[in-house]
Amino acid sequence: MTRNEPHSRARAPDRVRSVTGTVTRVQSRHARVAFDNGQQTRCALRKTLFREEDQFTKPVAVGDRVRATVFGPRDAVVEEVLPRRGYLARLQAETGKEQILVANVDQVLITVALAEPSFRPRIADRILVAAERGGFDGIIALTKTDLIDDRGPFDEMACLWRGLGYHTLFTSTVTGEGMDELREILVGSTTVLAGQSGVGKSSLLNTIEPGLALRAQTVSDKWGKGRHTTTASELISLEVGGFVVDTPGIRSWGIVGLEPSDIAIFFRDLAPFVDACKYNECTHDHEPECAVKDAVGGGQIDERRYESYLRIIMGMEEED
Ligand SMILES: Nc1nc2c(ncn2[C@@H]2O[C@H](COP(=O)(O)OP(=O)(O)O)[C@@H](O)[C@H]2O)c(=O)[nH]1
Ligand SMILES: [Mg+2]
Ligand SMILES: [Zn+2]
Incomplete structure (x- = not known):
């Protein structure tokens, strides 16, 4: 009997529970799961989840809804991945398999600054392709409104996107414009952040919830660039409910293949x-x-x- 076999723990069957939750981080043989009751636990992955012929690089992805058996406070096993509602992925060139960056994405928040750095609306159109392809909503946040005098030309772009059905909002972390609207957008959803560096993504997150930006940094940012060519992402839970994930590269991955x-x-x-x-x-x-x-x-x-x-x-x- 090996250490990882569940029947060795069957002595307290009354405490063994089957629960569902959302995967917030994936390691090679473990995943961190935010259970629906609010607890977060590091779970082992059941061996049967690993199948050679799979189209994906890993059996479990960040954002997956899973069913797990809980044996004790720090002792749980992911048994099953529940059906995915769609996902954001990149193709791994070496294996031809799909690397899922985030599963069950509800929306991508495309952040475009009106100034500093200068307005680049085409980046938004490009990321919208990724959203359409992945089957999730594209939302456009036009940031740093406090830096511009004439909003006319930007209003025109906003009208164009709104006319296509994309929720478009103006924000400023200096004046507080759009912050209530943004909070409502994020509550209860899984949101991927996208946009050029410097457009104000971290500032938006920190205005929603102090300290959030640091937690939402990608794993590769925190542990040094270049170590991982395959960027690991992490789902960050919001106090108000819902998750955010800061995933670089969506710009190009959206059109891969x-x-x-x-x-x-x-x-x-x-x-x-x-x-x-x-x-x-x-x-x-x-x-x-x-x-x-x-x-x-x-x-x-x-x-x-x-x-x-x-x-x-x-x-x-x-x-x-
Ligand atoms: N004036 C102004 N500056 C902002 C605003 N949002 C962010 N910034 C500044 O823009 C710079 C980059 O912001 P940051 O949130 O780090 O951008 P990120 O790279 O997209 O995460 C920082 O110096 C912020 O203080 C805003 O709404 N108005
Ligand atoms: Mg940032
Ligand atoms: Zn044609």
């Missing part, structure tokens, strides 16, 4: 037109009889969004 002709269907405004193009593999760039280009010309698709789309496919061709 896609062909240029596959990108347009993840642009909500371009997608309705792609079937009407003459060529099946149309990239909506140089091809004749392209319904997407016609829609741009006819004003049904905003030129700024089309430009974002073109930048993405041009970047992809450069990477090949």
Whole structure:
């Protein structure tokens, strides 16, 4: 009988419970689980969870809902991963397997500064592709409103995104603008943070809950860069309920494995037109009889969004 076999602990069967919870961190043979009653415990992973033929690099991912058997205060085993609602993943080149960064993501909070660093709306459009592909909501926070005088041009962009159905809000940690709205957005959901460095992600988190940003730093940030090429992420629980995760790299991972002709269907405004193009593999760039280009010309698709789309496919061709 090995130390890890559960029947060696069967002496107190009245204390053995089956519980569900959310995985907040994954190690090679263990996972930290936030149980639904609020307790967090380091759990062993049942050996049967490890299957060679699996499409994923690990059997359990951050964000997974799991069922575990609890034998005692520090003694629990993850038995089963409950069905995933979708996930954010990258392809591991060496094995061809998917590395899940976060499972059961509800939304990505795309953070774009109005100034310092200068406004770069195309980054948001790019991350929105990842959200559409992953099946979760894209929310855009336009930060540092206290630094600008004329909000007109930014209001226009906000209207454009809102018109596509993306919740867009203005924030400032200096004036407090948008903070109540942001809190409501985060409560009870699993939110992935995305955006360039310096746009104010950490400041937003700390305004919501003091000290949160430090806890939400990625494991690789805390333990030194370069040690992990595969970045480990960690789910941070909010006092108000819900989780946040700060995962760098979503910008490029969102489009990994896609062909240029596959990108347009993840642009909500371009997608309705792609079937009407003459060529099946149309990239909506140089091809004749392209319904997407016609829609741009006819004003049904905003030129700024089309430009974002073109930048993405041009970047992809450069990477090949
Ligand atoms: N004026 C102003 N500065 C901000 C705001 N939010 C963040 N900053 C500043 O921007 C810099 C980068 O912020 P930080 O939260 O670390 O950005 P992160 O890299 O996205 O986490 C810091 O110097 C912050 O003080 C804001 O709303 N207004
Ligand atoms: Mg930060
Ligand atoms: Zn086309």
